[in-house]
Amino acid sequence: NDILKKGSIYFLKGNISALQKNERFISKDLNRLWTDEIINTEQTEIDDIKELKNLHSLIVDDICNGNFENCIFLDLHTFSAKSGIFCIPSTNKKSLDLAASFGIPFIEKLADNLTGTSLIYFGNKGMASIAIEGGTHNSKEADSNLEAGILHVLAYFGFIDENLAKVKYSRKKLKKL
Numbered sequence: 001n002d003i004l005k006k007g008s009i010y011f012l013k014g015n016i017s018a019l020q021k022n023e024r025f026i027s028k029d030l031n032r033l034w035t036d037e038i039i040n041t042e043q044t045e046i047d048d049i050k051e052l053k054n055l056h057s058l059i060v061d062d063i064c065n066g067n068f069e070n071c072i073f074l075d076l077h078t079f080s081a082k083s084g085i086f087c088i089p090s091t092n093k094k095s096l097d098l099a100a101s102f103g104i105p106f107i108e109k110l111a112d113n114l115t116g117t118s119l120i121y122f123g124n125k126g127m128a129s130i131a132i133e134g135g136t137h138n139s140k141e142a143d144s145n146l147e148a149g150i151l152h153v154l155a156y157f158g159f160i161d162e163n164l165a166k167v168k169y170s171r172k173k174l175k176k177l
Contacts, residue, residue: 003160010063014055017047031075032114034121059122068125074153075119075131078142085145085177088131090123098128101156102149103175128157148173 018025028048033039034056044050064071087106089099099106111119111131123129132149135142148170155162155171162168 003164005158005160007159008063009154009159010058012055012058014051015048016051031118032116034116034118038116064127068122068127071122071127072153072157073118073122073127073129074150075117075129076146076149077131077133078135078137078139078146079133080137082136085135085149085174086133087149088119088133090119090127090129092123092126092129094128095123095130098130098153098156102152103171104177144173145177 013019015025015030018030026048027046030048030052033048033052038049039052039056041049044053059071059073060066085104087099087102087104088110089095089106089108090111091109096108099108111117111123114120117131119129119131130153132146134146134149151160151167151170152174154160155164155167160167
């Protein structure tokens with residue numbers, strides 16, 4: 001809070017039951033359920049759909065108050081392959097501009113081929129929306145890469161001062177990856 005210049009920052013965790021079991025998902029992949037049809041369904045007996053509805057309500061109603069233009073959505077990931085960092089933007093201009101600002105590889109239009117992702121759902125609502133793939137699961141490098149990505153985004157949108165030593169270090173790190 002002592003370095004935050006404006007706004008509020010929220011960190012939400014998804015796939016709680018799966019994470020506790022060290023699995024990607026239990027019965028349904030939470031990051032393939034983000035469609036209006038599923039969000040608006042009356043079905044709630046599936047834990048993944050209950051979690052989706054809770055996350056949706058938190059983000060849409062409590063955090064963004066229905067105003068998507070003033071919200072930024074970062075979807076932080078790691079993966080099982082041995083590889084470096086990259087990002088996947090939604091297809092709106094704010095998301096594409098953000099992806100280009102990182103100085104890391106980004107895969108344009110990939111998210112359009114993935115049905116039901118939170119990235120596309122919120123990007124289509126007008127949010128700057130980007131997924132950051134930080135590196136190999138459970139590695140210190142992935143944690144560090146994701147932290148650098150978060151700091152870059154916060155500085156990019158003016159939430160924190162871009163002249164902070166940690167931001168400068170993070171941006172330098174991203175450019176080297």
